[in-house]
Amino acid sequence: MELFDSPPYIDAQWLSRDSTLVAPDLIGCTLVRKMPDGTLLRGLIVETEAYGPNDPAMHAYRRSTTRNQVMFGEPGITYVYLIYGMYHCINVVTDQVNIPSAVLIRALQLETMPAWIDPPQQLKPHRVAAGPGKLCRAFKIDLTLNGTPLQFGQALWLEHRQFQLQQQLADGNLSLIQTTRIGLTKGTDFLWRWYLSNCSAVSRKG
Secondary structure (H helix, E strand, O other): OOOOOOOOEOOHHHHOOOHHHHHHHHOOOEEEEEOOOOOEEEEEEEEEEEEOOOOOOOOOOOOOOOOOHHHHOOOOEEEEEEEOOOEEEEEEEOOOOOOOOEEEEEEEEEOOOOOOOOHHHHHOHHHOOOOHHHHHHHOOOOHHHOOOEOOOOOOEEEEOOOHHHHHHHHHOOOOEEEEOOOOOOOOOOOOOEEEEOOOOOOOOOO
């Protein structure tokens, strides 16, 4: 029995839903990064946060700006932004055109260690992508990838959960934790963060 028909790539139609529905469904899916030289990096998505309309913590809460206009576009593209002048964050645009909605990918569990990671970080490989800034650094994601279509063959794409992981969730051997989002001053009571339980690559438990 297969979980999905081949190919297993997530398309825009699957992402054209409310961010609060997409965010938990992305846990256990895979983010793939294709480097300019053809090298592929893969990471299991283990933590996400949803942002949507009427959400005071969302960048597009008040109006469309040059920075956030990508969020008003087609589902299935990336919204990449810079925080603190040094850390990048990657979001997956969801829902419908003109409805600002996105899912922040907060943490990945990497399949292999990128060659450019400094030796000190290799001491804790499970923590290399344990946070939105860390995962963007590990996958070399920056503002040049803002608005990139999440499609196979592009610089970034998404793949559905493998059947084994889906079965573990269905059987209760794995579970998702739902809680409040991190590092916000608005919308702090929204239970719009999900992460894979008992996973050492999650940015922060609870």
